[in-house]
Amino acid sequence: MADSPSGAPDRGGPPPTRGSLAAGTEATGGRAVSAQVPPPVRRIAVDRHPHVATPTPGDGAGNGAATAALSPAAARRRPARPAVSPPVERMRIESVSLAYDERWVVRDVSLPVRQGEVLGLIGASGSGKTTLLRSLNRLTEITAGAGRSGRISLDGQEIHEIEVTELRRRVSMVFQQPNPFPMSIFENVAYALREAPTGPRRRRRRARRSQLEPAVREALRRAGLHEEVADDLDRPGLSLSGGQQQRLCIARALAADPEVLLLDEPCSALDPISTAVIEELIVGLRESVAVVIVTHNLQQAQRVADHVAFMHLGELVEYGPAEQLFGSPRKQRTRDYIGGAFG
């Protein structure tokens, strides 16, 4: 939660000048990244040069790549990219600035969030990327003093005009620490489905297990956890391994069939093997849900993201296709940040 409200930089007044920003990039950026890069693992080591282009409409539609997404071979490098239909914009962030009390944490950011691609948010600690992510389902509002200017829309509708519980069902979130509830695996997922006021009768009776079970199993399947737990859905969710717990959280987030899935450093508490499993999962999910991932780990951004936004001290420095941003960044600050990671 490095970017959580409390961890945000203590910048009282106006933002620093450009010169100090650039200096800050080298100092904090380099340090933060070297601390985040995991020990070299096989699949990470080979991943210097992502060679798979952002899928374009009609790019190899119907080839075998889709089935390869979850094969072990694909785990060794950038997860195979199944062909996707043309990206559809689900959310639009327009000139958004975010503040806690008088302190600006995000300034004037505009980004599209599209289904069919993964949007990666990268940046050093305190760059505001987590705050930006949390603002997309108004989770910033549970912190007192949070404010916003600009416009965030979901399918064309301003998110402040959507009831917050409905918004959060449509834009769900997975956190840094796996946080399953102290309930069974089944109940963890079913919780997201229950009490959703869908019908005309809002206070309908609680659904019975048999009614929920297909949806629960489907969510577990989408999160790649079903095979491992299919026989024992009544096990406590907390008895799973860390990586499985995080996939359970993803299943929970997917259960209500959201349009957008927000991931806040979903792998930073996990070992490399679990990380690889979840990265593949993320790439596989982007067809059916718009994915936004915040990560400190640049290699991870390279592996999973189609478009990447680099943020620094609350500002959006650069946004572009992953291979362009990592291969030939246009801005000096981006170069510094990425250089710090690889050099």
Added chain:
Amino acid sequence: MGVMATAQLAPEPPGPTIVRPPRETTASWPLIDRVGYWLCWATGIGLCAIAAAIVLYMFVKGISELRLGLLVESPAPSLQQNKSGGFLDPIVGTFVITAVAIVIAAPIGVALAVWLSEHRNPPWLARAVESAIETIGGIPSVVLAIFGLIVFSRSFLGFLSHSANNGTVTGQSFLTAGIVMAVLALPLIVGATREALAQVPGRMREASYALGKTRATTIRRVLLPSIRPGMASGVVLGMGRIIGDTAIVIFVLGSAKYKNEGVGSIPLIGTLRGTGATLTSYVYNNSPAGEGNAPQKAYAAAFVLLMIVLALNALVTRLTRGGGRSRGRGMALSLAGRMPWSG
């Protein structure tokens, strides 16, 4: 994961020689610190000795005086010890008053704790309620008792107890005493529940909000089920306090009573509106300090009382220790299906 499991199967190499640091001694300490250290030791041992002495003395005395007949016979008004019966009524009375008090105090206490910990709105009221609970916790039970007697002697509250022949309301009954006992137990239940709520990690609440759940749903479906051991230990602590209290029994349940005397002809309501005795009042009344002169029976009853309270203490220890890790969660889960709010 499979890879890790196989890695653990490798034959165990001979262990390295373990070097342990030498034991810390107080030889180098200044005299005053050494004296303080040994005083700490001595007080600790002294406390153990006091506890052991009470338990052993009551055990020896109680066992020698206790006969099975005492547990199943009602007391009889007689000065001859072999005709004055046992203490069945006080045992029943103890359970009845505890049940009445807990039925009142547990829901109110949990609700208060949830409101104080999770809502706190308006804040000034929350602070006032906190002070009120602290104040009640510090009031001697004899003061609560006399206040309760004054309140429940009002004629419009006569339905809770019964009237004497001249029409005055006595204010003494299991109901009225139970209500006063509930006030006595309330701070303990509130305290234990709040402590348990404070230990639920914030990310549980966040996870629930992120799934589009309201605060009320989060409390009912996530928080309350996970703090079940904490609530239970608060209730058991409260029970211990109720069972051990004497002043309220003598004032509000009926002084110098041996038998539970119902009022009217309706069985349960009659008992609740009637007066009675508990083990504490029985011990008091039969001891040389009270009116009776049957110290042997007082010892036997005190022994039974002690056993009940020790059993409750053991239960609290078990609930709170088990509440920490996996076992407590397992317990919480196994209870989860049966609680009304888990529906």
